[in-house]
Amino acid sequence: METIKENFKDIAEWLKSNLDDERYRHTLGVASCAEELALKYGVDSEKAYLAGLLHDCAKCFSKEVSKSYFDKIDILEEEKINYKTWHAPIGAFLAKTQFGVNDEEILSAIRWHTLGKINMTLFEKIIFLADKIETETRDCEWCKCNRELLEQENGLNKTLINCYKATLKSLCDRNLKICKLTVDIYNNLLDEV
Numbered sequence: 001m002e003t004i005k006e007n008f009k010d011i012a013e014w015l016k017s018n019l020d021d022e023r024y025r026h027t028l029g030v031a032s033c034a035e036e037l038a039l040k041y042g043v044d045s046e047k048a049y050l051a052g053l054l055h056d057c058a059k060c061f062s063k064e065v066s067k068s069y070f071d072k073i074d075i076l077e078e079e080k081i082n083y084k085t086w087h088a089p090i091g092a093f094l095a096k097t098q099f100g101v102n103d104e105e106i107l108s109a110i111r112w113h114t115l116g117k118i119n120m121t122l123f124e125k126i127i128f129l130a131d132k133i134e135t136e137t138r139d140c141e142w143c144k145c146n147r148e149l150l151e152q153e154n155g156l157n158k159t160l161i162n163c164y165k166a167t168l169k170s171l172c173d174r175n176l177k178i179c180k181l182t183v184d185i186y187n188n189l190l191d192e193v
């Protein structure tokens with residue numbers, strides 16, 4: 001189990017009470033992986049740790065509770081199709097209103113960690129990727145292959161493309177709808193490598 005930073009102990013306590021065990025382990029894994037990637041790419045590692053810690057804070061809310069936030073958050077019409085994506089805008093809202101985070105970079109990284117967005121900043125890419133390749137709960141082989149990709153030239157974008165490919169394949173395999181935005185982001189990333 002990853003260690004929790006001293007100044008974020010209260011947040012971790014809240015998360016432990018409001019997430020299931022697997023989601024809590026994943027959360028600590030993302031925080032730790034985000035910190036590691038931040039150090040690798042020269043961005044603020046404490047901010048990255050905090051964004052990782054809070055990214056899934058609303059993940060275990062029921063559909064009814066999640067819906068009650070709709071009039072308070074900015075949510076795309078196409079996001080409303082899939083309940084699994086609602087926790088991202090709700091999480092950003094809670095990070096600000098409940099946990100007092102005012103840093104726009106952190107809030108935006110939480111807001112867009114599920115879908116991603118066109119022209120993500122380095123910080124947003126790091127949180128997006130940490131969510132996919134943390135080693136606490138993600139598949140070992142999957143993490144290993146992505147970590148190898150990361151070491152290549154333009155590795156961050158190549159790894160992001162690999163993650164989008166996996167998402168697109170999985171959505172097709174399960175006969176689920178694909179957001180236009182997801183396809184646009186994938187195409188845009190291909191232009192970046």
Ligand SMILES: [Fe+2]
Nearest residue numbers: 055056113114
């Ligand atoms: Fe999430």
Ligand SMILES: [Fe+2]
Nearest residue numbers: 026055056131
């Ligand atoms: Fe996550």
